[in-house]
Amino acid sequence: MTWWERTALVVFMVLFMECFAWAMHKYVMHGWGWGWHKSHHEPHDNAVEKNDLYAVVFAIVPIALFTVGMWYEPLWWIALGITIYGAIYAFVHDMLVHQRGGFRWVPRHGYFKRLLQAHRLHHAVEGREGTVSHGFLFARSPAVLKEQLRRHAAKRAAGPAVAADRDVMAGTTSRRPVDAEHATS
Template structure:
């Protein structure tokens, strides 16, 4: 009985723990790498463009190669395989929330009107409300601080931000 429980519990905890860790790591790397020494690739994400792909997508390739490598190692050491599953699940969540919901890189448009999805959407819009790499807020992709807290952080920021961004979103949402 205990062997059966552990057989399912340990992989489940490895996957869930990895997904939670990845949100922390993604937020940390977004703030300290992508908005730091890695700005060369990430800058394309903060500038208007018409192309379907952007240089910033290279970060997804790097994380994908890392996950694939862990699957390869995990073929010999099973805990690493479950960690690779967790990273892959996080990649799907990132694609859904960031590329799809926030940046509308899907073939259809959806603007959340309330609840958690609206908060994630607005938090990332506030991330983009500052020009350039300095002074941004909300670096996570799945977790989003309350919008009021982020607005206060932006207001405390000397560079300020475009306060009309959230109003435009609310007006578009009401019109639909």
């Protein structure tokens, strides 16, 4: 392989992983996989969350690809792209937004502030449904996300009784008010 091919493969995989992570988060973690992800949306003082099991499961893929990649080179570079995405994700999501590992940096402007605000708005809704901003490295502006939250809330308030009953059964009706100031501080 040429260096150009290797670089292209790594960059492609980082971008692909953002799409994959978005879809996983939106449709699996907030869908049938909520059982593990729920722990990430609840306040707690534990060092680890059941949600961390996702990271463990997803790590199996690049480990396997690195291994097979010793015989078939493209897979090794694909594994590297996935690993780089994992590292960026851990920095943005776990350290920057959730301040795990004692990391304390609150960006005041620019791209990282936008990521921070967007993921805080993801956590503005308690429960599985009605959340916004499921991506991590590409984030929409806080104004757009707040508008989406408002629409979701309005839809719920005006929703059919059947949906409301279902929400009560699932215990997802309690919600924190969307605190715009908190999210943009």
